[in-house]
Amino acid sequence: MMTGWWLRRKRNRIKEAEAGRLDCAGIMERLYEYIDEELDDPRLVSAIRDHLEKCKVCFPQYEFEKAFLRFLAQRGANGAPPRLRRRIFQRLLEEESQS
Amino acid sequence: MAQKKAAHSEGFEREALVHLDTLYNVALRLTGNAADAEDLVQETVLKAYRAWDMYERGTNCRAWLVTILRNTFINQFRKQSKKPASVQFDSVEDVSIFESVQDRDPAGSFFRHIVDEEVTRAIQELPEDFRVAVVLSDVEGLSYGEIAEILGVPVGTVKSRLFRGRRRLQRRLYEYALEMGYIG
Structure with missing residues (x-):
């Protein structure tokens, strides 16, 4: 019992230490995964969030990367043209009547 | 029979055709021009329609369609000479x-x-x-x-x-x- 508790505490401390050791370079390495919400470890997520809140070097870059990704999401899309929709519906009707 | 067919195309329309914009956007980025992109999307949709019975309901329909689109592009649309070369790391x-x-x-x-x-x-x-x-x-x-x-x-x-x-x-x-x- 004691051993299990002790081991758990030790493991947690190691994880915390890892998270605490994240320097600016470490943050930059994980920045996209953080923005994309692709990090599984909630400790790592909160460690990065804490760092970004405090760090005058990383925070502006974080904001810049977010602006860039917002820009891509807004400006990179091309909807299917109406004539393509019509063409496809027509083709599917033909397909249906043949089968 | 007719009822089954109607249900087939209804399900297809509801679940698959809503992703037409995604398919077109990806097709446009792959082919680089609108005419080829439209042909690629039409080909993809037809293939998906014919294979609709094989699509496992409730799984990721959009990913399934994009996979078909990408394979169709590789097999039918991409010229052999245009196969992407492996990309070297660039210092930029x-x-x-x-x-x-x-x-x-x-x-x-x-x-x-x-x-x-x-x-x-x-x-x-x-x-x-x-x-x-x-x-x-x-x-x-x-x-x-x-x-x-x-x-x-x-x-x-x-x-x-x-x-x-x-x-x-x-x-x-x-x-x-x-x-x-x-x-x-």
Whole structure:
């Protein structure tokens, strides 16, 4: 019992230490995964969030990367043209009547 | 029989055809022109329609369709000579352009001045592997896991392609903005 508790505490401390050791370079390495919400470890997520809140070097870059990704999401899309929709519906009707 | 057929196409319309915009956008980025993109989407939709009984209901329909689209592109649309070469690491990916703009335009407002045509051109100039990852993630909003499944590569590869593709794209747009005088 004691051993299990002790081991758990030790493991947690190691994880915390890892998270605490994240320097600016470490943050930059994980920045996209953080923005994309692709990090599984909630400790790592909160460690990065804490760092970004405090760090005058990383925070502006974080904001810049977010602006860039917002820009891509807004400006990179091309909807299917109406004539393509019509063409496809027509083709599917033909397909249906043949089968 | 007729009832079954009606249910078949109704289900297809409801679940698959809602992804037409995604299919067209990805097709356009793969082929580079509207005429081929339209042919590719039509071919993809027909294949999907014929294989609709094989689609496992409740799984990721969009990823299933994009996978068909990509395979159709590779098998029917891509000329042999145009097979993407493996991309070497480029030193432009090492440095973020943020370092160059942080004093003049840290919020990246220059992006807003870039015309649509130039955005399209910059995306098109990315190597195909990077281009597909960037479009699926950043324009279509698919997760790393979904993209990995579609491309048949590990999630780590998706991360690296995204990182490198985004960096290259930023650099390309930054250089354009400099040329146009959007950055002081």
